[in-house]
Amino acid sequence: MQAWHELVGDAKFLAALTATDERIASEARRGRCPLCGGRLDRGDFPRKPRPGLGAAESSWSKRISLCCSEEGCRHRVTPPSVRFLGRKVYAAPFIVIALVSAAAAATAAAAIASARTRRRWAEWWQTTFLASACWSELRGRLVPAVSERGLPGSLLARFEGAASEALASMLSAISAVTTPRGLRSVRAM
Ligand SMILES: [Zn+2]
Numbered sequence: 001m002q003a004w005h006e007l008v009g010d011a012k013f014l015a016a017l018t019a020t021d022e023r024i025a026s027e028a029r030r031g032r033c034p035l036c037g038g039r040l041d042r043g044d045f046p047r048k049p050r051p052g053l054g055a056a057e058s059s060w061s062k063r064i065s066l067c068c069s070e071e072g073c074r075h076r077v078t079p080p081s082v083r084f085l086g087r088k089v090y091a092a093p094f095i096v097i098a099l100v101s102a103a104a105a106a107t108a109a110a111a112i113a114s115a116r117t118r119r120r121w122a123e124w125w126q127t128t129f130l131a132s133a134c135w136s137e138l139r140g141r142l143v144p145a146v147s148e149r150g151l152p153g154s155l156l157a158r159f160e161g162a163a164s165e166a167l168a169s170m171l172s173a174i175s176a177v178t179t180p181r182g183l184r185s186v187r188a189m
Contacts, residue, residue, distance in 0.1 A: 017083050018060065020082045021079075025064040038070035040068060044063060047060070047062060066078070080182070085177065090117075099125070099152055130151070132183050134183065152170075155170060155173075155174075
């Protein structure tokens, strides 16, 4: 089985996540603007994801977003993503990998993130993610319950298959947290 930290440079894995985001976006694009019913056009945000992603870099340099084509409305609809968690500059899979893999934390730590950055991510899972509407909804479907203190590793362990499949499935399951609706807090913190 492929080790978690090997996914960092896995072009096929990175391309599959991009394809998932493209598919989610084209589904969202078939809808109309929720405010005025106008057509939705692509209006992606530029990103400079870390760590450097080699050949996948250019396809990962945009967070897919949609924008209403009507003058005076221009309402923005940002579909869920399996590649970017909110405004974090690090690519989503690495925010999971750096926390669940001792090998990634030890050998590839410098390439992925500093200890300080990893502490910040760990805190994000324990605060923002735990309080989110996305987690509140997903949690109810997981039997037996997932250990919240063990996030994100405890959640990742629920998905089967090779490392790349398990991680891709987990990122799909939590993709709602990349939208304002899924990220909103439903718990008193
Ligand atoms: Zn509109």
